[in-house]
Amino acid sequence: MTEPTKTTNLDQNGCPPLPWSRARDLLATQTPKEDLTFFVGTVRPDGRPHAAGVGAIWVDDTLYFVSGPGTRRARNLAANPACTVSVRLKGLDLTFEGEAEHVADPATLERVAAVYREGGWPATVTGGGYTAPFMAPSAGPAPWFLYRLVLSRAIGVACAEPYGASRWDFSR
Template sequence: MSTNDPEVRFDERFSDPGSGATPWETVRGVLESAQLFWITTVRSDGRPHVTPLVAVWLDGQLHFTTGAAEQKAVNLGGNRQVALTTGCDHWDRGLDVVVEGVAVRVTARPALERLAAAWAAKWNGEWRFRVTADGFAHQDGGASLVFAVRPAKVLAFAKGGFGQTAYRFDGGRLAEPRT
């Protein structure tokens, strides 16, 4: 099973009668087009840390950046399991999506070059990065680490015809991303 062919499970317990599974293509479209995600990491004392960020879906993985001294980067040093969420703020329409997986640094120059181009294309050039040996450099000179999250599990919550669909990848194992 790959991120192109997930195992799909529709959960009738949390869905309206007559509703059905959200197609993976629809969920992937949300991941590709979302302008904002919220990432949840875990602090060393077990408390959650949640913060917004921009991310890019590329090659079946969700990618994000962070400064090395930012709380999420510090948290990832001790626990690389994350959840990234996106969707809309309406209870009766739209689709909310949660991606669970392991965040792994991306350091291979060809992958970083492709990701820098993807960020620039997604936001019409507003997010431009220069590739460095450690990740990305911003136009203002700040540095960012780049991470990839290969989904172990994705949850889609359809609203206004409520339906909950789970997608499992590689048997739901928290697999290492391909970097």
């Protein structure tokens, strides 16, 4: 991922814009070791929204998440890859906008699996995805797909000092 091409200060109380490095550094230090819940928002084929919690991690400046191929989320992404991902980090609420890309490259799968294992999920690469002794009951049967979020925009609202709110736009 590159640095943002544009930062917009959304704060209405006189705080300066938040640096992207704050969000990036929190993601790098808090995933996968902290107990964080990420929520992916997708759109059903009939236009209705869908949101679900996922296990997501930040690896090499990229956000990744997993989903069972039969889940509503995966079926929605197959039809329309546009999505949002939201998380509350320590001191910063963060929402991403972009497109999810299914990742099947063995080297990337293994690199991301290694980071998942560091965080306590014993993921093993198999069948173009992951398997493990345990997974969320809503994930369906393995193998579970890996997705990379191709980021177009992120919005951060600081809930700890230094306060502020910013939008970061990324060129694609």
